[in-house]
Amino acid sequence: GQQLNQSPQSMFIQEGEDVSMNCTSSSIFNTWLWYKQDPGEGPVLLIALYKAGELTSNGRLTAQFGITRKDSFLNISASIPSDVGIYFCAGPRNSGNTPLVFGKGTRLSVIA
Amino acid sequence: EPEVTQTPSHQVTQMGQEVILRCVPISNHLYFYWYRQILGQKVEFLVSFYNNEISEKSEIFDDQFSVERPDGSNFTLKIRSTKLEDSAMYFCASGYPSGGYTFGSGTRLTVV
Numbered sequence: 583g584q585q586l587n588q589s590p591q592s593m594f595i596q597e598g599e600d601v602s603m604n605c606t607s608s609s610i611f612n613t614w615l616w617y618k619q620d621p622g623e624g625p626v627l628l629i630a631l632y633k634a635g636e637l638t639s640n641g642r643l644t645a646q647f648g649i650t651r652k653d654s655f656l657n658i659s660a661s662i663p664s665d666v667g668i669y670f671c672a673g674p675r676n677s678g679n680t681p682l683v684f685g686k687g688t689r690l691s692v693i694a
Numbered sequence: 695e696p697e698v699t700q701t702p703s704h705q706v707t708q709m710g711q712e713v714i715l716r717c718v719p720i721s722n723h724l725y726f727y728w729y730r731q732i733l734g735q736k737v738e739f740l741v742s743f744y745n746n747e748i749s750e751k752s753e754i755f756d757d758q759f760s761v762e763r764p765d766g767s768n769f770t771l772k773i774r775s776t777k778l779e780d781s782a783m784y785f786c787a788s789g790y791p792s793g794g795y796t797f798g799s800g801t802r803l804t805v806v
Binding site for chain 1: 698727729735736737738739742750752785787795796797798799800802
């Protein structure tokens with residue numbers, strides 16, 4: 583089945599630093615989604631990407647849909663303590679009404 | 695902002711007992727989903743529901759599981775005879791086929 587591979591698995595950064603994480607797949611995805619999960623909470627959608635090559639920003643977050651449609655990255659600029667959490671990439675398993683496949687997540691820790 | 699509401703937030707049950715997890719999706723959404731997340735692992739799809747019937751289910755969603763939309767607002771997941779390995783966070787989500795749907799805060803199910 584389709585799998586999403588996220589790297590790194592975890593990262594520790596200093597407050598104020600920029601962060602980059604990515605997600606790759608052996609198969610093509612037509613949509614890439616980035617979610618953040620805080621402890622004890624459900625995933626919250628950060629950015630949705632619908633077109634190959636698309637670069638989208640949401641505040642300090644920027645994500646790109648890779649041109650091959652097999653990868654995506656998420657950047658966070660000037661990290662702050664509330665950026666702590668697990669970041670998941672996800673994509674629909676098929677086209678149309680379809681459930682999501684999630685990566686295993688990147689756990690981000692921010693040291694003040 | 696509209697929310698997906700899940701109750702209870704935490705459920706402890708004895709092995710072999712039946713549990714019902716409840717969700718109130720966002721009112722104008724048409725597609726409903728259950729996902730689960732075993733502690734420390736990725737979010738996994740269980741079942742999707744559209745037009746009052748299951749539209750897709752994963753291999754996890756065996757005969758012990760069932761879903762229902764008993765009225766116009768609630769969406770429930772029933773586990774008939776719980777096993778220890780059913781312990782997980784269960785997330786309800788609602789949205790549209792293009793993805794990026796909204797997740798609830800989850801129910802933590804602990805089977806003892």
